[in-house]
Amino acid sequence: VTRIASGAVVESERIGEDVSIGEFAIVRDGAELADGVVLHPHVVVGSGVSLGERVEVHTGAVLGKEPALTAGIARRPKSASRVVTIGERCSIGVHAVIYYDASVGPDTLIGDGASIREGSRIGAACVIGRYTLLHYDVTVGDGSRIMALSDIVGHTVIGKDVFISGLVSSANDNALGREGYSDDVMRGPMIEDEAMVGAGAILLPGVVIGRAALVAAGALVTRDVEPETRVMGVPARPA
Amino acid sequence: LSGIATGAVVESDRIGEGVSIGERAIVRAGAALGDGVVIHPNVIVGPGVSLGDAVEVFPGTLLGKAPSRTASVARAPTEVPRTVTIGDGCSVGANAVLYDDVSIGPESLIGDGAILREACRVDARCIVGRYTTFAYEVTMGAGSRIMGETHITGRSTIGERVFIGPGVRSANDATFGRADDVDEVILGPTIEDDAVIGVGAVLLPGVVIGRGATVAAGAVVTRDVGPGTTVMGVPARPAGDDPASARSSDRSGP
Numbered sequence: 485v486t487r488i489a490s491g492a493v494v495e496s497e498r499i500g501e502d503v504s505i506g507e508f509a510i511v512r513d514g515a516e517l518a519d520g521v522v523l524h525p526h527v528v529v530g531s532g533v534s535l536g537e538r539v540e541v542h543t544g545a546v547l548g549k550e551p552a553l554t555a556g557i558a559r560r561p562k563s564a565s566r567v568v569t570i571g572e573r574c575s576i577g578v579h580a581v582i583y584y585d586a587s588v589g590p591d592t593l594i595g596d597g598a599s600i601r602e603g604s605r606i607g608a609a610c611v612i613g614r615y616t617l618l619h620y621d622v623t624v625g626d627g628s629r630i631m632a633l634s635d636i637v638g639h640t641v642i643g644k645d646v647f648i649s650g651l652v653s654s655a656n657d658n659a660l661g662r663e664g665y666s667d668d669v670m671r672g673p674m675i676e677d678e679a680m681v682g683a684g685a686i687l688l689p690g691v692v693i694g695r696a697a698l699v700a701a702g703a704l705v706t707r708d709v710e711p712e713t714r715v716m717g718v719p720a721r722p723a
Numbered sequence: 724l725s726g727i728a729t730g731a732v733v734e735s736d737r738i739g740e741g742v743s744i745g746e747r748a749i750v751r752a753g754a755a756l757g758d759g760v761v762i763h764p765n766v767i768v769g770p771g772v773s774l775g776d777a778v779e780v781f782p783g784t785l786l787g788k789a790p791s792r793t794a795s796v797a798r799a800p801t802e803v804p805r806t807v808t809i810g811d812g813c814s815v816g817a818n819a820v821l822y823d824d825v826s827i828g829p830e831s832l833i834g835d836g837a838i839l840r841e842a843c844r845v846d847a848r849c850i851v852g853r854y855t856t857f858a859y860e861v862t863m864g865a866g867s868r869i870m871g872e873t874h875i876t877g878r879s880t881i882g883e884r885v886f887i888g889p890g891v892r893s894a895n896d897a898t899f900g901r902a903d904d905v906d907e908v909i910l911g912p913t914i915e916d917d918a919v920i921g922v923g924a925v926l927l928p929g930v931v932i933g934r935g936a937t938v939a940a941g942a943v944v945t946r947d948v949g950p951g952t953t954v955m956g957v958p959a960r961p962a963g964d965d966p967a968s969a970r971s972s973d974r975s976g977p
Binding site: 491493508510526528544546549552553554555556557558579581597599615617633635637651653654655660661662684686688704706718 | 730781818830831835848849853854866868872888920
Protein backbone atom coordinates (compact mmCIF):
# COMPACT_ATOMS: atom_id res chain seq x y z
CA VAL A 485 0.00 0.00 0.00
CA THR A 486 1.44 3.33 -1.02
CA ARG A 487 1.35 6.12 1.55
CA ILE A 488 1.54 9.80 0.59
CA ALA A 489 1.84 12.13 3.58
CA SER A 490 -0.04 15.39 3.86
CA GLY A 491 1.52 18.28 2.01
CA ALA A 492 3.46 16.08 -0.42
CA VAL A 493 3.13 17.02 -4.09
CA VAL A 494 2.98 13.97 -6.37
CA GLU A 495 2.56 14.92 -10.03
CA SER A 496 3.78 11.58 -11.42
CA GLU A 497 1.56 8.59 -12.01
CA ARG A 498 4.48 6.16 -12.22
CA ILE A 499 4.52 5.24 -8.52
CA GLY A 500 5.05 1.60 -7.54
CA GLU A 501 3.58 -0.47 -4.72
CA ASP A 502 4.42 0.09 -1.05
CA VAL A 503 5.97 3.48 -1.73
CA SER A 504 6.19 5.99 1.13
CA ILE A 505 6.34 9.71 0.33
CA GLY A 506 6.98 12.03 3.29
CA GLU A 507 5.54 15.40 4.14
CA PHE A 508 6.28 18.19 1.66
CA ALA A 509 8.23 15.91 -0.67
CA ILE A 510 7.79 16.74 -4.36
CA VAL A 511 7.65 14.18 -7.17
CA ARG A 512 7.47 15.91 -10.55
CA ASP A 513 5.55 14.66 -13.54
CA GLY A 514 7.62 12.09 -15.43
CA ALA A 515 9.56 10.81 -12.41
CA GLU A 516 9.37 7.08 -11.72
CA LEU A 517 9.38 5.44 -8.28
CA ALA A 518 9.63 1.63 -8.18
CA ASP A 519 8.14 -0.60 -5.48
CA GLY A 520 9.16 0.07 -1.90
CA VAL A 521 10.77 3.47 -2.48
CA VAL A 522 10.90 5.69 0.62
CA LEU A 523 11.07 9.47 0.24
CA HIS A 524 11.58 11.38 3.48
CA PRO A 525 10.11 14.86 3.99
CA HIS A 526 11.20 17.80 1.79
CA VAL A 527 12.84 15.64 -0.89
CA VAL A 528 12.55 17.01 -4.45
CA VAL A 529 12.47 14.42 -7.25
CA GLY A 530 12.61 16.06 -10.68
CA SER A 531 11.05 14.99 -13.93
CA GLY A 532 13.12 12.28 -15.62
CA VAL A 533 14.40 10.78 -12.36
CA SER A 534 14.02 7.02 -12.00
CA LEU A 535 14.37 5.36 -8.57
CA GLY A 536 14.79 1.57 -8.40
CA GLU A 537 13.10 -0.72 -5.94
CA ARG A 538 13.50 0.11 -2.23
CA VAL A 539 15.62 3.19 -2.79
CA GLU A 540 15.53 5.44 0.30
CA VAL A 541 16.00 9.20 -0.08
CA HIS A 542 16.56 11.23 3.06
CA THR A 543 15.32 14.67 4.02
CA GLY A 544 15.98 17.60 1.72
CA ALA A 545 17.83 15.70 -1.01
CA VAL A 546 17.47 17.12 -4.54
CA LEU A 547 17.43 14.62 -7.40
CA GLY A 548 17.57 16.12 -10.89
CA LYS A 549 19.29 19.53 -10.92
CA GLU A 550 20.18 21.48 -14.04
CA PRO A 551 23.82 22.64 -14.29
CA ALA A 552 24.15 26.40 -13.86
CA LEU A 553 25.21 28.48 -16.86
CA THR A 554 26.44 31.77 -15.44
CA ALA A 555 29.02 33.85 -17.29
CA GLY A 556 31.89 32.82 -14.99
CA ILE A 557 31.84 29.15 -16.04
CA ALA A 558 34.90 28.21 -18.07
CA ARG A 559 33.44 24.93 -19.28
CA ARG A 560 30.04 25.09 -20.92
CA PRO A 561 28.16 22.00 -19.78
CA LYS A 562 27.47 19.67 -22.68
CA SER A 563 23.84 19.11 -23.54
CA ALA A 564 23.09 16.61 -20.84
CA SER A 565 20.11 14.31 -20.83
CA ARG A 566 17.45 15.18 -18.29
CA VAL A 567 17.70 11.75 -16.72
CA VAL A 568 18.86 10.47 -13.33
CA THR A 569 18.88 6.72 -12.70
CA ILE A 570 19.26 5.35 -9.16
CA GLY A 571 19.60 1.57 -8.82
CA GLU A 572 17.79 -0.73 -6.43
CA ARG A 573 18.30 -0.40 -2.69
CA CYS A 574 20.45 2.74 -2.82
CA SER A 575 20.38 5.20 0.05
CA ILE A 576 20.63 8.93 -0.73
CA GLY A 577 21.59 11.18 2.19
CA VAL A 578 20.15 14.29 3.73
CA HIS A 579 20.65 17.34 1.47
CA ALA A 580 22.48 15.35 -1.20
CA VAL A 581 22.23 16.85 -4.71
CA ILE A 582 22.33 14.77 -7.88
CA TYR A 583 22.45 16.66 -11.19
CA TYR A 584 20.76 15.54 -14.37
CA ASP A 585 22.55 12.96 -16.55
CA ALA A 586 23.96 11.00 -13.61
CA SER A 587 23.51 7.33 -12.80
CA VAL A 588 24.07 5.31 -9.64
CA GLY A 589 24.23 1.50 -9.58
CA PRO A 590 22.37 -0.70 -7.10
CA ASP A 591 23.23 -0.99 -3.40
CA THR A 592 25.23 2.25 -3.37
CA LEU A 593 25.25 4.74 -0.51
CA ILE A 594 25.33 8.47 -1.28
CA GLY A 595 26.16 10.29 1.98
CA ASP A 596 24.55 13.36 3.48
CA GLY A 597 25.29 16.51 1.49
CA ALA A 598 27.17 14.73 -1.29
CA SER A 599 26.87 16.58 -4.62
CA ILE A 600 27.16 14.67 -7.88
CA ARG A 601 27.35 16.54 -11.15
CA GLU A 602 26.24 15.78 -14.67
CA GLY A 603 27.88 12.96 -16.60
CA SER A 604 28.89 11.01 -13.48
CA ARG A 605 28.55 7.23 -13.58
CA ILE A 606 28.70 5.46 -10.21
CA GLY A 607 28.75 1.67 -10.10
CA ALA A 608 27.12 -0.87 -7.80
CA ALA A 609 27.83 -1.25 -4.08
CA CYS A 610 29.80 2.00 -3.84
CA VAL A 611 30.02 4.55 -1.03
CA ILE A 612 30.19 8.29 -1.74
CA GLY A 613 30.88 9.93 1.63
CA ARG A 614 29.25 12.86 3.31
CA TYR A 615 29.81 16.22 1.58
CA THR A 616 32.02 14.59 -1.04
CA LEU A 617 31.86 16.26 -4.45
CA LEU A 618 31.93 14.51 -7.80
CA HIS A 619 32.45 16.87 -10.72
CA TYR A 620 31.28 16.27 -14.26
CA ASP A 621 32.02 13.05 -16.16
CA VAL A 622 33.47 11.11 -13.21
CA THR A 623 33.38 7.30 -13.37
CA VAL A 624 33.39 5.20 -10.18
CA GLY A 625 33.68 1.41 -10.57
CA ASP A 626 31.75 -1.21 -8.63
CA GLY A 627 32.61 -1.64 -4.97
CA SER A 628 34.65 1.55 -4.66
CA ARG A 629 34.36 3.72 -1.57
CA ILE A 630 35.12 7.42 -1.13
CA MET A 631 34.97 8.80 2.39
CA ALA A 632 33.77 12.23 3.51
CA LEU A 633 34.64 15.71 2.22
CA SER A 634 36.68 14.56 -0.76
CA ASP A 635 36.68 16.49 -4.02
CA ILE A 636 36.85 14.37 -7.16
CA VAL A 637 37.56 16.56 -10.16
CA GLY A 638 36.03 16.36 -13.64
CA HIS A 639 37.15 13.51 -15.93
CA THR A 640 38.45 11.38 -13.03
CA VAL A 641 38.32 7.63 -13.61
CA ILE A 642 38.08 5.40 -10.54
CA GLY A 643 38.32 1.63 -10.98
CA LYS A 644 36.72 -1.16 -8.99
CA ASP A 645 37.19 -1.78 -5.25
CA VAL A 646 39.17 1.44 -4.83
CA PHE A 647 39.32 3.05 -1.39
CA ILE A 648 39.67 6.84 -1.15
CA SER A 649 39.80 8.25 2.35
CA GLY A 650 38.40 11.55 3.59
CA LEU A 651 39.43 15.06 2.54
CA VAL A 652 41.24 13.90 -0.58
CA SER A 653 41.46 16.61 -3.26
CA SER A 654 42.25 16.46 -6.94
CA ALA A 655 42.92 18.69 -9.96
CA ASN A 656 42.55 18.38 -13.71
CA ASP A 657 44.07 21.60 -15.07
CA ASN A 658 47.79 22.29 -14.87
CA ALA A 659 47.23 25.82 -16.08
CA LEU A 660 44.96 26.55 -13.09
CA GLY A 661 42.38 28.11 -15.35
CA ARG A 662 44.80 30.51 -17.08
CA GLU A 663 44.44 29.02 -20.53
CA GLY A 664 40.65 28.70 -20.63
CA TYR A 665 38.86 25.41 -20.76
CA SER A 666 39.08 22.56 -23.23
CA ASP A 667 37.71 19.09 -22.62
CA ASP A 668 40.59 17.80 -24.76
CA VAL A 669 43.21 19.08 -22.34
CA MET A 670 41.63 18.51 -18.94
CA ARG A 671 42.64 15.20 -17.44
CA GLY A 672 41.63 14.08 -13.97
CA PRO A 673 43.49 11.37 -12.08
CA MET A 674 43.01 7.73 -13.00
CA ILE A 675 42.84 5.41 -10.00
CA GLU A 676 43.07 1.77 -10.94
CA ASP A 677 41.34 -1.20 -9.32
CA GLU A 678 42.01 -1.88 -5.64
CA ALA A 679 44.20 1.20 -5.14
CA MET A 680 44.07 3.03 -1.81
CA VAL A 681 44.41 6.77 -1.21
CA GLY A 682 45.00 8.05 2.34
CA ALA A 683 43.30 10.93 4.11
CA GLY A 684 44.10 14.42 2.88
CA ALA A 685 46.14 13.31 -0.12
CA ILE A 686 46.20 15.56 -3.19
CA LEU A 687 46.15 14.09 -6.70
CA LEU A 688 47.42 16.32 -9.53
CA PRO A 689 46.13 16.33 -13.10
CA GLY A 690 46.39 13.14 -15.11
CA VAL A 691 48.30 11.07 -12.57
CA VAL A 692 47.72 7.32 -12.77
CA ILE A 693 47.53 5.49 -9.44
CA GLY A 694 48.31 1.92 -10.44
CA ARG A 695 46.41 -1.17 -9.51
CA ALA A 696 46.52 -1.88 -5.74
CA ALA A 697 48.96 0.98 -5.16
CA LEU A 698 48.87 2.88 -1.87
CA VAL A 699 49.08 6.67 -1.51
CA ALA A 700 49.88 7.60 2.08
CA ALA A 701 47.87 10.17 4.03
CA GLY A 702 48.78 13.76 3.18
CA ALA A 703 50.86 12.84 0.11
CA LEU A 704 51.00 15.20 -2.87
CA VAL A 705 50.97 12.99 -5.95
CA THR A 706 52.69 14.78 -8.85
CA ARG A 707 53.55 11.79 -11.06
CA ASP A 708 52.26 8.30 -11.78
CA VAL A 709 52.35 5.63 -9.09
CA GLU A 710 53.24 2.15 -10.27
CA PRO A 711 50.95 -0.79 -9.45
CA GLU A 712 51.32 -2.24 -5.97
CA THR A 713 53.78 0.43 -4.86
CA ARG A 714 53.51 2.83 -1.94
CA VAL A 715 54.20 6.52 -2.08
CA MET A 716 54.29 9.17 0.62
CA GLY A 717 55.34 12.74 1.30
CA VAL A 718 55.29 16.12 -0.47
CA PRO A 719 55.90 15.51 -3.31
CA ALA A 720 55.07 11.82 -3.07
CA ARG A 721 57.98 9.40 -3.51
CA PRO A 722 58.15 5.62 -3.24
CA ALA A 723 58.34 4.52 0.40
CA LEU B 724 2.72 36.26 -15.47
CA SER B 725 4.09 34.88 -12.23
CA GLY B 726 3.48 31.38 -10.89
CA ILE B 727 3.26 30.76 -7.17
CA ALA B 728 3.05 27.07 -6.27
CA THR B 729 0.91 25.48 -3.60
CA GLY B 730 2.10 26.08 -0.08
CA ALA B 731 4.46 28.91 -0.95
CA VAL B 732 4.31 31.88 1.40
CA VAL B 733 4.76 35.20 -0.40
CA GLU B 734 4.50 38.17 1.96
CA SER B 735 6.25 40.64 -0.36
CA ASP B 736 4.45 42.62 -3.03
CA ARG B 737 7.68 43.52 -4.85
CA ILE B 738 7.56 40.57 -7.25
CA GLY B 739 8.56 41.11 -10.91
CA GLU B 740 7.10 39.71 -14.11
CA GLY B 741 7.43 36.04 -15.04
CA VAL B 742 8.59 34.97 -11.56
CA SER B 743 8.24 31.34 -10.49
CA ILE B 744 8.05 30.49 -6.78
CA GLY B 745 8.16 26.81 -5.83
CA GLU B 746 6.26 24.81 -3.25
CA ARG B 747 6.82 25.84 0.38
CA ALA B 748 9.23 28.60 -0.55
CA ILE B 749 8.95 31.63 1.71
CA VAL B 750 9.43 35.22 0.50
CA ARG B 751 9.29 37.62 3.45
CA ALA B 752 7.74 41.10 3.38
CA GLY B 753 10.31 43.61 2.11
CA ALA B 754 12.10 41.19 -0.21
CA ALA B 755 12.29 42.23 -3.88
CA LEU B 756 12.34 39.76 -6.79
CA GLY B 757 13.29 40.96 -10.29
CA ASP B 758 11.71 39.77 -13.52
CA GLY B 759 12.10 36.10 -14.41
CA VAL B 760 13.39 35.03 -10.98
CA VAL B 761 13.04 31.29 -10.27
CA ILE B 762 12.70 30.27 -6.62
CA HIS B 763 12.77 26.49 -6.19
CA PRO B 764 10.87 24.69 -3.42
CA ASN B 765 11.81 25.13 0.25
CA VAL B 766 13.87 28.29 -0.33
CA ILE B 767 13.66 31.06 2.30
CA VAL B 768 14.11 34.65 1.07
CA GLY B 769 14.54 37.00 4.04
CA PRO B 770 13.03 40.46 4.41
CA GLY B 771 16.00 42.52 3.20
CA VAL B 772 16.85 40.38 0.19
CA SER B 773 16.91 41.86 -3.31
CA LEU B 774 17.22 39.51 -6.30
CA GLY B 775 18.01 40.87 -9.79
CA ASP B 776 16.42 39.70 -13.01
CA ALA B 777 16.61 36.01 -13.91
CA VAL B 778 18.24 34.92 -10.64
CA GLU B 779 17.66 31.19 -9.93
CA VAL B 780 17.72 29.88 -6.35
CA PHE B 781 17.77 26.11 -5.92
CA PRO B 782 15.92 24.10 -3.24
CA GLY B 783 16.58 24.60 0.45
CA THR B 784 18.72 27.71 0.17
CA LEU B 785 18.48 30.38 2.89
CA LEU B 786 19.04 34.02 1.91
CA GLY B 787 19.47 36.46 4.79
CA LYS B 788 20.65 34.74 7.95
CA ALA B 789 21.54 36.79 11.03
CA PRO B 790 25.00 36.05 12.50
CA SER B 791 24.96 33.83 15.58
CA ARG B 792 25.88 35.42 18.89
CA THR B 793 26.43 32.61 21.36
CA ALA B 794 28.81 33.15 24.28
CA SER B 795 31.32 30.80 22.67
CA VAL B 796 32.01 33.11 19.71
CA ALA B 797 35.42 34.76 20.22
CA ARG B 798 34.70 37.68 17.96
CA ALA B 799 31.26 39.17 18.49
CA PRO B 800 29.84 39.85 15.02
CA THR B 801 29.57 43.52 14.16
CA GLU B 802 26.10 44.88 13.59
CA VAL B 803 25.26 44.52 9.94
CA PRO B 804 22.27 45.66 7.92
CA ARG B 805 19.75 42.96 7.13
CA THR B 806 20.29 43.17 3.39
CA VAL B 807 21.34 40.66 0.76
CA THR B 808 21.75 41.83 -2.84
CA ILE B 809 22.12 39.35 -5.69
CA GLY B 810 22.75 40.64 -9.22
CA ASP B 811 21.06 39.72 -12.49
CA GLY B 812 21.52 36.21 -13.81
CA CYS B 813 23.07 34.63 -10.69
CA SER B 814 22.54 30.97 -9.72
CA VAL B 815 22.48 30.08 -6.00
CA GLY B 816 22.38 26.69 -4.24
CA ALA B 817 20.86 24.12 -3.42
CA ASN B 818 21.12 24.35 0.37
CA ALA B 819 23.41 27.40 0.29
CA VAL B 820 23.34 29.91 3.16
CA LEU B 821 23.93 33.65 2.66
CA TYR B 822 24.14 35.75 5.82
CA ASP B 823 22.98 39.32 6.15
CA ASP B 824 24.93 42.12 4.46
CA VAL B 825 26.17 39.99 1.57
CA SER B 826 26.23 41.22 -2.01
CA ILE B 827 26.81 39.18 -5.16
CA GLY B 828 27.49 40.79 -8.54
CA PRO B 829 25.65 39.81 -11.72
CA GLU B 830 26.20 36.48 -13.52
CA SER B 831 27.88 34.82 -10.54
CA LEU B 832 27.44 31.22 -9.41
CA ILE B 833 27.16 30.20 -5.74
CA GLY B 834 27.45 26.41 -5.53
CA ASP B 835 25.42 23.88 -3.57
CA GLY B 836 25.90 24.19 0.18
CA ALA B 837 28.21 27.21 -0.04
CA ILE B 838 28.08 29.50 3.00
CA LEU B 839 28.91 33.22 2.89
CA ARG B 840 28.95 35.02 6.21
CA GLU B 841 28.10 38.62 6.97
CA ALA B 842 29.71 41.57 5.16
CA CYS B 843 31.04 39.61 2.18
CA ARG B 844 31.27 41.30 -1.22
CA VAL B 845 31.43 39.15 -4.34
CA ASP B 846 31.73 40.96 -7.68
CA ALA B 847 30.41 40.00 -11.13
CA ARG B 848 31.00 36.72 -13.00
CA CYS B 849 32.49 34.95 -9.97
CA ILE B 850 32.21 31.30 -8.98
CA VAL B 851 32.05 30.14 -5.35
CA GLY B 852 32.26 26.35 -5.43
CA ARG B 853 30.16 23.74 -3.69
CA TYR B 854 30.50 23.71 0.13
CA THR B 855 33.07 26.49 -0.05
CA THR B 856 32.76 28.70 3.01
CA PHE B 857 33.51 32.41 3.42
CA ALA B 858 33.92 33.82 6.90
CA TYR B 859 33.04 37.46 7.51
CA GLU B 860 34.24 40.53 5.55
CA VAL B 861 35.66 38.79 2.50
CA THR B 862 35.88 40.70 -0.78
CA MET B 863 36.18 38.94 -4.14
CA GLY B 864 36.89 40.80 -7.39
CA ALA B 865 35.19 40.37 -10.74
CA GLY B 866 35.77 37.18 -12.72
CA SER B 867 37.42 35.28 -9.85
CA ARG B 868 36.71 31.59 -9.33
CA ILE B 869 36.96 29.39 -6.25
CA MET B 870 36.44 25.65 -6.53
CA GLY B 871 34.69 23.38 -4.00
CA GLU B 872 35.38 22.58 -0.32
CA THR B 873 37.65 25.62 0.10
CA HIS B 874 37.66 27.83 3.19
CA ILE B 875 38.25 31.56 2.87
CA THR B 876 38.93 33.01 6.28
CA GLY B 877 37.56 36.28 7.65
CA ARG B 878 39.02 39.56 6.28
CA SER B 879 40.48 37.99 3.16
CA THR B 880 40.85 40.11 0.04
CA ILE B 881 40.67 38.46 -3.36
CA GLY B 882 41.41 40.48 -6.49
CA GLU B 883 40.05 40.13 -10.02
CA ARG B 884 40.41 37.03 -12.22
CA VAL B 885 41.92 35.02 -9.36
CA PHE B 886 41.67 31.22 -9.50
CA ILE B 887 41.60 29.24 -6.24
CA GLY B 888 41.56 25.46 -6.51
CA PRO B 889 39.55 23.00 -4.43
CA GLY B 890 40.33 22.19 -0.82
CA VAL B 891 42.35 25.36 -0.20
CA ARG B 892 42.52 26.43 3.44
CA SER B 893 43.31 29.78 4.99
CA ALA B 894 43.80 31.27 8.45
CA ASN B 895 43.60 34.77 9.88
CA ASP B 896 44.77 34.57 13.47
CA ALA B 897 48.37 33.67 14.26
CA THR B 898 47.55 33.71 17.99
CA PHE B 899 45.06 30.84 17.61
CA GLY B 900 42.44 32.86 19.47
CA ARG B 901 44.74 33.63 22.42
CA ALA B 902 44.99 37.39 21.84
CA ASP B 903 43.20 39.63 24.34
CA ASP B 904 41.49 41.47 21.50
CA VAL B 905 41.06 38.98 18.71
CA ASP B 906 39.51 41.62 16.49
CA GLU B 907 42.75 43.65 16.44
CA VAL B 908 45.03 40.83 15.27
CA ILE B 909 42.80 39.16 12.70
CA LEU B 910 43.91 39.50 9.08
CA GLY B 911 43.28 37.05 6.26
CA PRO B 912 45.37 36.61 3.10
CA THR B 913 45.38 39.13 0.28
CA ILE B 914 45.37 37.54 -3.17
CA GLU B 915 46.08 40.04 -5.92
CA ASP B 916 44.68 40.11 -9.46
CA ASP B 917 45.36 37.13 -11.75
CA ALA B 918 47.04 35.03 -9.06
CA VAL B 919 46.32 31.30 -8.97
CA ILE B 920 46.27 28.99 -5.93
CA GLY B 921 46.63 25.23 -6.46
CA VAL B 922 44.53 22.46 -4.96
CA GLY B 923 44.92 21.92 -1.21
CA ALA B 924 47.25 24.86 -0.59
CA VAL B 925 47.27 26.47 2.88
CA LEU B 926 47.51 30.26 3.24
CA LEU B 927 48.58 31.57 6.64
CA PRO B 928 47.41 34.82 8.24
CA GLY B 929 48.11 38.08 6.42
CA VAL B 930 50.17 36.69 3.55
CA VAL B 931 50.07 38.67 0.31
CA ILE B 932 50.00 36.63 -2.90
CA GLY B 933 51.25 39.08 -5.51
CA ARG B 934 49.67 39.89 -8.83
CA GLY B 935 49.87 36.97 -11.27
CA ALA B 936 51.71 34.73 -8.76
CA THR B 937 51.28 30.95 -8.66
CA VAL B 938 50.99 28.90 -5.46
CA ALA B 939 51.53 25.23 -6.29
CA ALA B 940 49.22 22.47 -5.10
CA GLY B 941 49.70 21.54 -1.47
CA ALA B 942 52.01 24.46 -0.70
CA VAL B 943 51.91 25.99 2.79
CA VAL B 944 52.36 29.74 2.33
CA THR B 945 53.95 31.29 5.42
CA ARG B 946 55.24 34.55 3.90
CA ASP B 947 54.44 36.95 1.08
CA VAL B 948 54.76 35.81 -2.53
CA GLY B 949 56.10 38.37 -4.99
CA PRO B 950 54.16 39.30 -8.12
CA GLY B 951 54.55 36.82 -10.96
CA THR B 952 56.52 34.31 -8.90
CA THR B 953 55.78 30.64 -8.31
CA VAL B 954 56.11 29.03 -4.90
CA MET B 955 55.77 25.39 -3.85
CA GLY B 956 56.42 23.05 -0.96
CA VAL B 957 56.11 23.05 2.83
CA PRO B 958 56.89 25.78 3.69
CA ALA B 959 56.43 27.35 0.26
CA ARG B 960 59.60 28.59 -1.46
CA PRO B 961 60.20 30.16 -4.88
CA ALA B 962 60.51 27.64 -7.68
CA GLY B 963 62.03 29.83 -10.39
CA ASP B 964 60.29 32.02 -12.87
CA ASP B 965 58.73 29.38 -15.08
CA PRO B 966 55.17 28.62 -13.96
CA ALA B 967 55.42 25.31 -15.81
CA SER B 968 57.77 24.03 -13.13
CA ALA B 969 54.79 23.91 -10.79
CA ARG B 970 52.98 21.47 -13.02
CA SER B 971 52.59 17.79 -12.46
CA SER B 972 53.65 17.28 -16.07
CA ASP B 973 57.16 18.22 -14.98
CA ARG B 974 58.13 14.63 -14.42
CA SER B 975 61.37 15.48 -12.69
CA GLY B 976 59.23 16.73 -9.81
CA PRO B 977 59.84 19.76 -7.69
